[in-house]
Amino acid sequence: MHAFEANFDGLVGPTHNYAGLSFGNVASQSNAQAVSNPKAAALQGLDKMLSVRQLGLVQGVLAPQQRPDIPTLRQLGFGGNDANVLQKAYETAPHLLMACCSASSMWTANAATVSPSADSADGKVHFTPANLVNKFHRAIEHGVTGRILKATFADPRHFAHHDALPAHEMFGDEGAANHTRLCRDYGQAGVQLFVYGQHGSDPSAPKPSRYPARQTLEASQAVARLHQLDEGNTVFVQQNPDVIDQGVFHNDVIAVGNQNVLFYHEQAFLDTQAKLEEIRHKFGDGELHFIKVPTESVSLENAVRSYLFNTQILTLPSGEMVIIAPTECQENPQVSAYLESLVTRNTPITKVHFFNVKQSMQNGGGPACLRLRVAMNEQELAGVNAATLIDQSSHASLSAWVNKHYRDRLTLDDLRDTALLNESLTALDELTQLLNLGSVYPFQRD
Numbered sequence: 237m238h239a240f241e242a243n244f245d246g247l248v249g250p251t252h253n254y255a256g257l258s259f260g261n262v263a264s265q266s267n268a269q270a271v272s273n274p275k276a277a278a279l280q281g282l283d284k285m286l287s288v289r290q291l292g293l294v295q296g297v298l299a300p301q302q303r304p305d306i307p308t309l310r311q312l313g314f315g316g317n318d319a320n321v322l323q324k325a326y327e328t329a330p331h332l333l334m335a336c337c338s339a340s341s342m343w344t345a346n347a348a349t350v351s352p353s354a355d356s357a358d359g360k361v362h363f364t365p366a367n368l369v370n371k372f373h374r375a376i377e378h379g380v381t382g383r384i385l386k387a388t389f390a391d392p393r394h395f396a397h398h399d400a401l402p403a404h405e406m407f408g409d410e411g412a413a414n415h416t417r418l419c420r421d422y423g424q425a426g427v428q429l430f431v432y433g434q435h436g437s438d439p440s441a442p443k444p445s446r447y448p449a450r451q452t453l454e455a456s457q458a459v460a461r462l463h464q465l466d467e468g469n470t471v472f473v474q475q476n477p478d479v480i481d482q483g484v485f486h487n488d489v490i491a492v493g494n495q496n497v498l499f500y501h502e503q504a505f506l507d508t509q510a511k512l513e514e515i516r517h518k519f520g521d522g523e524l525h526f527i528k529v530p531t532e533s534v535s536l537e538n539a540v541r542s543y544l545f546n547t548q549i550l551t552l553p554s555g556e557m558v559i560i561a562p563t564e565c566q567e568n569p570q571v572s573a574y575l576e577s578l579v580t581r582n583t584p585i586t587k588v589h590f591f592n593v594k595q596s597m598q599n600g601g602g603p604a605c606l607r608l609r610v611a612m613n614e615q616e617l618a619g620v621n622a623a624t625l626i627d628q629s630s631h632a633s634l635s636a637w638v639n640k641h642y643r644d645r646l647t648l649d650d651l652r653d654t655a656l657l658n659e660s661l662t663a664l665d666e667l668t669q670l671l672n673l674g675s676v677y678p679f680q681r682d
């Protein structure tokens with residue numbers, strides 16, 4: 237049966253802001269306190285989704301979280317009515333208010349790890365929401381994320397949904413951002429590559445010294461077990477701790493794969509040669525392209541600044557591969573020269589499309605961070621909630637919804653505004669109807 241890869245992008249929520257919450261993520265820290273534009277952010281994301289659809293791919297959307305997260309603020313001891321909760325948090329613990337207002341669920345590459353049915357022993361597509369324990373503002377996402385995933389990938393005959401891993405640093409899990417699948421065809425068994433930043437249980441093993449490694453080997457192994465993967469088709473690779481210390485907080489900032497292509501920076505991994513050989517061996521027969529970008533062609537600093545590797549490599553219906561890159565790659569002379577030469581080489585990648593996702597980029601999220609890949613076949617697609625699929629008409633209604641509800645300017649000071657809370661909940665309530673999600677949000681279930 238025909239199989240393909242669908243992309244499910246996160247819809248940017250109405251509280252999108254720059255709070256500098258992600259230590260180790262250079263863009264998040266350097267744009268802390270900048271004024272955000274939630275409306276532009278959401279529209280930029282929707283435009284990317286429609287463009288990918290227009291390239292002939294299946295594109296879906298994942299709903300954002302309920303923010304400000306009043307239930308979590310209450311759990312932390314802020315009481316009274318909602319206005320009191322916001323005001324007290326603002327006055328006494330503004331960092332907690334900011335964390336509970338982040339629209340960070342837009343980066344759905346961190347929503348979950350997904351394994352397609354061709355790789356799993358029970359023939360189902362498996363989802364494990366990422367616990368994101370390393371950052372408080374993200375650790376509060378997985379409960380609602382799990383509900384949104386269940387409401388989106390709805391048919392239990394095809395989709396298996398797991399709980400997030402235990403919320404302990406030994407199992408720090410950041411989802412698909414640290415996971416790549418290589419295969420000949422999306423419908424055939426492939427090799428799943430899990431990239432971790434450190435061992436969770438061996439303090440003597442290599443790890444970064446400046447910035448945190450968010451993903452552990454133990455988490456990656458647990459996800460592989462949950463997803464019923466074959467040892468013969470999984471590879472665990474450690475990220476180079478030095479690059480984490482230079483701002484590569486997820487593997488998808490330094491490497492990306494699609495089908496028989498692995499595109500990576502030469503400094504991305506530890507033990508690179510042996511791991512590439514293991515991948516080649518497990519991949520088996522067939523052409524496999526390792527596209528290594530040397531430091532002399534693209535410095536690590538330029539890779540992090542431009543997000544060259546946070547690109548999407550997409551296979552078009554024609555079989556040709558194209559790269560979806562942020563406009564920052566076009567603006568960086570070294571990176572733009574590299575991409576110009578890449579498409580003339582003898583690799584499956586023939587074209588680069590540039591997209592403006594600057595509102596997200598300023599928080600360290602490029603095109604690839606904004607999407608969750610789900611390889612599936614036609615039968616499985618029929619089991620997806622159809623209202624979450626993007627086409628011209630759903631793009632138009634979602635854009636109208638954004639234009640109706642979103643602000644075009646938000647400062648950190650605005651986060652305690654009860655009007656923002658009300659606008660946000662009204663918008664989300666309407667969204668659950670547009671996307672046919674049911675009551676996924678705490679405010680709809682109380």
Ligand SMILES: NCCC[C@H](NC(=O)CCC(=O)O)C(=O)O
Pocket residue numbers: 253254255256257258261264265338340343345346371374413485486599600601602605
């Ligand atoms: N995959 C990209 C994730 C980017 C995300 N940034 C943030 O959460 C920044 C939020 C802020 O600073 O307001 C992160 O670091 O996890």
